[in-house]
Amino acid sequence: MPVTRGFFRRRPDGPEGRLPPDQYDVGGGWPVLTAEATPGIRLESWTLRIDGLVDQPTTWTWDTIQQLPKSAFHGDIHCVTTWSKFDVSFAGVSVDSLLSAAEPQEEARFVIAHSETGYTTNLPLADVTDGRAWVVWEYDGRPLTPEHGGPVRLLVPHLYFWKSAKWISRLELTAEDRPGFWERNGYHDRGDPWREQRYEGDQ
């Protein structure tokens, strides 16, 4: 029987300890996982807003966000459907630089990432600060393609990839946790792949 290379799951081949529990290395491809139709977003009309519990609600355009210090991520991403992808490179800006402009208030504890499409995901503020989250528009040195969230997506690589909202348009800071799209549909509130927090009720 002919075997199509790359069709079957590869065995973990990364350095020891690099693959979170029950994940596999997807290899060279990059699956697309989207709940909604891929929107066509023009750079001229794209904006990103930070609001909610901030002293300086701020809106960036494509031109103004480029003026922030560029920041890159090189590492691995992990989807809850069990694929992990090693050695990806993204570039954009750190969420820290956006937050330092918006000045979060003391009561702010959570962030809701809103996509242009209406998709949402919730994160503790502590998971998007200290250099652990980015808003990115480049993948491997090229513009992020629309099916992968282009022109601009959120990137929170230390959590399952559903937290990395594609087509990001707004970061809303709140005092209370407010479950997003997948979190209301049975997925874990935080989604740490190393603790295997896949579903509601997992530790």
Ligand SMILES: Nc1nc2c(c(=O)[nH]1)N[C@H]1C(S)=C(S)[C@@H](COP(=O)(O)O)O[C@H]1N2
């Ligand atoms: N707006 C939006 N963002 C999203 C999703 C989505 O359906 N809509 N899917 C999430 C999930 S489950 C994953 S695994 C990743 C997939 O990103 P990719 O399609 O670039 O691999 O995006 C996340 N961000």
Ligand SMILES: [Mo]
């Ligand atoms: Mo996912």
